[in-house]
Amino acid sequence: MDFLPVFMQLNGRDCLVVGGGEVASRKAALLIDAGATVHVRAPVLSASLQDSLAASRIQHRTGQFEATDVKGMTLVIAATDDATVNTAVHAAATAQQTPVNVVDDPDLCTFIMPSIVDRSPVIAAVSTGGSSPVLARMIRSRLETMIPSAYGRLAKMTADFREKVKARFDKPSDRRLFWERILQGSVAEMVFAGRDAEAEKIIQQTLDAPDAMQQEVGEVYLVGGGPGDPDLLTFRALRLMQQADVIVHDRLVSKEVLDLSRRDAERIYVGKERAYHAVPQEDINQLLVRLAKEGKRVCRLKGGDPFIFGRGGEEIDTLAEEGIPFQVVPGITAAAGASSYTGIPLTHRDYSQSVVFATGHLKDGTINLNWPALAQPNQTVVFYMGLVGIGTICAKLIEHGMPADTPIALVQKATTPEQRLFTGDLASMPAVVERENIKAPTLIIVGNVIKLHEKLNWYDESAYWGVESA
Structure with missing residues (x-):
């Protein structure tokens, strides 16, 4: 282990950032978020650092770095593009036994700035010891998908109940089992869903129950x-x-x-x-x-x-x-997926100002829909479960005033490697469906937006069987 992972308390402590560019700005922002009093030493400040100065979030020392700048600092970060300055910062900090980080130079670092997943007060940090910051960021991105944003609120809520739980359970093992149940059960899910008051109520009810470890409803x-x-x-x-x-x-x-x-x-x-x-x-x-x-x-x-x-x-x-x-x-929903993966926007200011979702299969087995409303101009209509009734759908739209040459697209197994696209118009699509071996699940899109398909289609067509047109 090249570096010992340590979380440092910086609230109200003086910290120094040497450098006035965007990298320095990002480092300063992290220190500010940690509650530090941030001093920036640089001849010139970037726009973002100037904004921080105007908001009294940092203190600025103009001019070039001097070794005396390190005095009294809890930690120091060098973020300049001048190797001579960075080396001088490292020398001054180590001489006073002050932790120092020189950006992109692990050999001059006594501590590393990790990639951070911030769910305060829950913090996860990932470091590669400076060998590969990009890899650390990639790992952090994976963690971001696994750690709900509400974990911070959950941690604060459990902190509020810690003393009550200690009073309720004498044995540490019982306390552990209680918290495992709370943190893996419906209480945690309520917090993740924004129902904090209900979650607190259930925790309290569980503590008040004669047997707080009894089985709960799933x-x-x-x-x-x-x-x-x-x-x-x-x-x-x-x-x-x-x-x-x-x-x-x-x-x-x-x-x-x-x-x-x-x-x-x-x-x-x-x-x-x-x-x-x-x-x-x-x-x-x-x-x-x-x-x-x-x-x-x-x-x-x-x-x-x-x-x-x-x-x-x-x-x-x-x-x-x-x-x-x-x-x-x-x-x-299937409409959004099929639309995106075929380059057919559901709305477009030149072709369609509204979109309607309809089912091609009602509960009683019919497709007795509000056809006049569906056959309106400058509108996209999406039919779910309409493959079997495609003939009726096309005929009814034409019957209620939609031009027979209105474009129509049928998307089979949208967004998957088996995606297939068939295009035509209201007059021709029933024959296409009869001729081709088309299987569910399929989605039907009707409207002039289909004209944009060839221009906007971004999906790699080699990833699926092919695009057929009537």
Whole structure:
């Protein structure tokens, strides 16, 4: 171990930054965030340092560095592009046994500035001993995805209850078990969801209970898995998928997304296809209730977004009636994914000033929609689950005033390596679907924005089977 990881208390302490450029500004900002009194020694200050000076966040010493500048400082940072000055700063600091960091010169450092994940009061720091700052930043970026931004609030909340927990549990082992339950259970999830008052109430109720370690009801996470590309998952979705005890998933969740869930979690398939439901919706609702009442953390993983033709509202309605804790994590809906990965913007000021999402398959099996509203000019219409009814969709739009040559696109398995795009117009698309071997899941986009596809398509077409046009 080349450097001992140490967190230093700098609140109200004098610290020196030598240099007036942007690198010096960034180092000064970190010291300011740590509560230090920052002195900057430089002939000229960058614009950002001038702003900090105007806001009284730093003190400026003009002119060139002098060895006496180090006197009384808790630590020193040299951030100039002059090797002679940097060496002089190092010599002066070490002579007074003051910790010194010379940016981009590990040999002149007695301490290293790590890459920081700041969830104050929770702080994670990553260092490569100065050998590869870029690698340290990459590792920090990975940690950023794993550590929710609300961990700081959670830490402050637990600090407020520390003495009460000590008074409640005599044994350190009991205190440890209590905090493990709190920090890995529904209380933590409430804080992450911004429900701090409820979380505090549950902690207090748990402490007041005759048996504070009794089994609690589990929780359901209604998670949007996005359109297929696992890189499109949100940080929260990934975190909940990796901590759930059970994954209840649909047919539209891609294998790549499902593979990111916790390896040892139980997986229950409840997929639906047209005219065939592996598990009826009411049974799915009751399954979620049963699993949660068994104390399990349940991830209800849906393709796209749970609240856009995902029947998520029906499921959480049942959970609310049964008093089951739940949270909803939005996902990128299929329309947004298909639009982005085909270079077809859903809105554009020259072509479309509004966008409408519609389902091509109603509960009663019909597609009896508000066709006059859907056939409006300067509007993009997106149909979910419309492959089987494509003939009716095109005919009805034409019947209600939409020109027969209006562009239409059909996107199969959007955002995945199997993505395929078919373009045409309202008059020709039914024949294209009949001729080609097109399979669900598919999305239908109608509107003049499709004209922008060839110009705006950025997705590497070699990553999928091909683009076909009618």
